[in-house]
Amino acid sequence: MSSVSIIGPNGQLGSDLVKVFSVAGWKVVPITHGEISVENPESVSGALKIVRTDWVINTAAFHKVDECEKDSQKAWEINAFGAKNVAVAARDLGMRAVFISSDYVYSGNKEDSYSECDLVSPVNAYGHSKAGGEAVTLAANEKNLVIRIASVFGAAGSSGKGGNFVETIINKAKAGEPLSVVDDILMSPTYTVDAAQKILELLNLNQSGTFNATNSGSTTWFGFAQEILKQTKLTTELNSSKTNWESALKRPKNSSLDIKKIEGLSISSPSWSEGLSRYLVEKGHI
Numbered sequence: 001m002s003s004v005s006i007i008g009p010n011g012q013l014g015s016d017l018v019k020v021f022s023v024a025g026w027k028v029v030p031i032t033h034g035e036i037s038v039e040n041p042e043s044v045s046g047a048l049k050i051v052r053t054d055w056v057i058n059t060a061a062f063h064k065v066d067e068c069e070k071d072s073q074k075a076w077e078i079n080a081f082g083a084k085n086v087a088v089a090a091r092d093l094g095m096r097a098v099f100i101s102s103d104y105v106y107s108g109n110k111e112d113s114y115s116e117c118d119l120v121s122p123v124n125a126y127g128h129s130k131a132g133g134e135a136v137t138l139a140a141n142e143k144n145l146v147i148r149i150a151s152v153f154g155a156a157g158s159s160g161k162g163g164n165f166v167e168t169i170i171n172k173a174k175a176g177e178p179l180s181v182v183d184d185i186l187m188s189p190t191y192t193v194d195a196a197q198k199i200l201e202l203l204n205l206n207q208s209g210t211f212n213a214t215n216s217g218s219t220t221w222f223g224f225a226q227e228i229l230k231q232t233k234l235t236t237e238l239n240s241s242k243t244n245w246e247s248a249l250k251r252p253k254n255s256s257l258d259i260k261k262i263e264g265l266s267i268s269s270p271s272w273s274e275g276l277s278r279y280l281v282e283k284g285h286i
């Protein structure tokens with residue numbers, strides 16, 4: 001039986017990884033934040049020595065982008081050195097590591113979507129620290145995996161960010177609040193059930209290296225909000241707004257990800273709007 005440890009098993013992606021791998025018949029060992037802090041190498045190696053699974057998937061992150069900007073040292077400690085602690089301990093124990101990364105490793109200045117061949121070019125502290133985590137993960141063992149996802153929504157809601165965009169829109173619409181959402185940032189939303197399924201298939205196919213694993217297609221945050229209201233049949237005033245590009249916190253303008261590499265392995269990539277419908281059913285919103 002194949003085995004996997006999941007760091008961050010109660011998080012938005014982690015909880016679906018636990019479900020998807022368990023249903024597929026894998027032995028799944030959850031490693032919670034109560035048991036380890038990825039930035040503490042002894043806690044990581046101590047936990048991995050006990051579990052000794054084939055794989056370890058690291059979903060832990062400090063990912064409030066504005067807070068990362070204010071405390072870039074903490075962002076590096078968790079997102080980059082934490083990733084190193086996991087990848088090095090895993091390598092020393094003969095395990096392989098998967099690091100969950102982000103579209104924010106890119107500047108967003110490209111016209112097209114970003115493929116795995118594009119060089120990273122982060123514009124903020126969060127993106128820099130995730131790019132660091134990617135590099136150390138693959139440097140520790142070329143058989144490791146880096147999985148890039150973006151604009152994540154999953155039933156558990158992000159513990160680190162306090163929910164997700166879909167729930168924010170639904171809550172505000174139900175409260176009758178008018179919505180103002182930016183229409184000048186393009187991204188590829190990711191349903192955690194679909195991302196977890198793709199990660200399972202990549203491990204089953206013994207893949208290594210970097211993969212974009214968002215849902216297919218891209219949209220603006222405004223387009224995402226429109227689709228949420230359409231599918232839930234909620235009505236509230238929805239206005240488009242513009243990003244303040246002069247802000248000290250820089251964000252990628254176009255971080256949509258190209259998923260041809262994963263599709264080339266015949267791993268299915270449902271569209272983000274189809275993933276959204278299944279999410280809304282899962283949460284009982286429709």
Ligand SMILES: NC(=O)c1ccc[n+]([C@@H]2O[C@H](COP(=O)([O-])OP(=O)(O)OC[C@H]3O[C@@H](n4cnc5c(N)ncnc54)[C@H](OP(=O)(O)O)[C@@H]3O)[C@@H](O)[C@H]2O)c1
Binds near residue numbers: 013078100102150158
């Ligand atoms: N959310 C997004 O929109 C998004 C977009 C692109 C990429 N990503 C990446 O996707 C991954 C998963 O995101 P998510 O939304 O599922 O995150 P999440 O819900 O915040 O889950 C993170 C999990 O990691 C645990 N954790 C946090 N810091 C830790 C630490 N220092 N040591 C050990 N465990 C720690 C958390 O436990 P506690 O809650 O107990 O602290 C939680 O269970 C992250 O790597 C993130 O960078 C997310």
